[in-house]
Amino acid sequence: MPNASARPKHGRRTRRRRREDPARNELVSSSLESAQQCLFNQDYGTAFVHYLLVLNLAPMFKDFARESFRFTLFKWTEELDSVGRIQELFDCYEQALELFPADEVILNSMGEHLFRMGFRDEAAGHFHKALKLRPDYPEARENFYRVANWLVERWHFLMLNDHGRNRKYQQAIQKAVQSGCNTVLDIGTGTGILGMCAKKAGAAEVYACELSKTMYELACEVLTANKMDDGIKIVHMKSLEMEVPKDIPQKVSLVVTETVDAGLFGEGIIESLIHAWHHLLLPPQVRAIYKHTQRTGNRT
Incomplete structure (x- = not known):
């Protein structure tokens, strides 16, 4: 049975909270x-502070004040x-997104500031989030493709439209998968084309990694458009930082990559393959046993 002496204290606390409510409302x-x-007087900085106070104390006003809050944020x-107060600018956006984390207009506007200041990968991420929230948002879509044009080299489009090259890759990957390489990692996936080749060839598990935020976002879009987003797991990181089972659940039987430049070794392919050989790829003898069981259907 509760201590009777505790009741008046509880009651005092309740009454105290009730007495505080009118003050908070005021x-x-x-x-x-x-x-x-302050908005009427064009004092946007002070107006922004007042809106932050209101919306933190009374979240029920968010829908009512959203448009005015956005306007104040953008003006401030x-x-x-x-005047070059860049850190304060981004602090304001962070505070705004704490209140409205799913506001595509605020995300898009922050992305525009990031893009103008040279943070193009980060800008692409904000534009992509805005598009995820509202796929028909024309400003965010235009901004996303504009930043992609900056980040994706022109030669990439020519390479992707090289049908002879793509066919050779498809044939080579299909041959490897059919010989028993049933788990595949695509290093530096770009738009995801080699990972999709592996999945199309029948690989049971396909993983991919991509360091560039923009290319990672594009790859996710490409996989979704090709209805392969459930069959290929993409991680946004450098292959040299990947660990098993932290980032992928198992070592794979096949690694594919095209991290080469015009000079062949400029994108660090040697270092990536050495790391993959030791940390991400099954040992040769295990791969041989794995291939045999895949071909014969026997268990070891």
């Missing part, structure tokens, strides 16, 4: 009025940008 109301007055960050 603060919210006065801050909301102040925010609107324009001022901060014009």
Whole structure:
């Protein structure tokens, strides 16, 4: 049975909370009025502070104040940008996204600032998030493809349209998979084409990694468009940092990659393959046994 002496204390705490509610409501109301007055006076920095206070104390006003809050945020960050107060600008966006984490307009606007300041990978990530939230958002789509044009080299498009090259890769990967290489890792997947070749060839498990944030996002879009997003797991990281089973659940029987440049070794392919050989690829004798069981259907 509860201690009777505890009851009055509980009651006092309850009454104290109730007495505080009117004060909080008054603060919210006065801050909301102040925010609107500051907007009228074009004092966007003070208005932004008032809106932060209101929306943190009274989240139920988010829908009501969303448009005004966005307008205030954009006007205030324009001022901060014009005087070079960049850290404060991004602090404001971070505070805004804490309140509205799924607001595609705020995400897109932050991406535009990031792009202008040279943070193109980060900008692409924000544009992509905005598109995920609202696929028909034209500004975010235009921005995403604009930043992709900066980050994806022109030769990449020519390479992807080289049908003879693609056919040779498909044939080689299909031959390896049919000989028993049933688990595949695509290093530096780019748009995901080699991973898709492996899946199309019948590989049971296909993994891929991509260091570039923009290319990772593009690869995810390509896999979704080709209905292979459930069959290929892509991780956004460098292959040299990958670990089993942390990043992929098992070592694989086949590694595919095209991390080569015009000089062959410029993209670190040797280092990547040495690391993959020791840490991500099954030992040769295990691969041989694995291939045999795949061909015969026997268990070892």
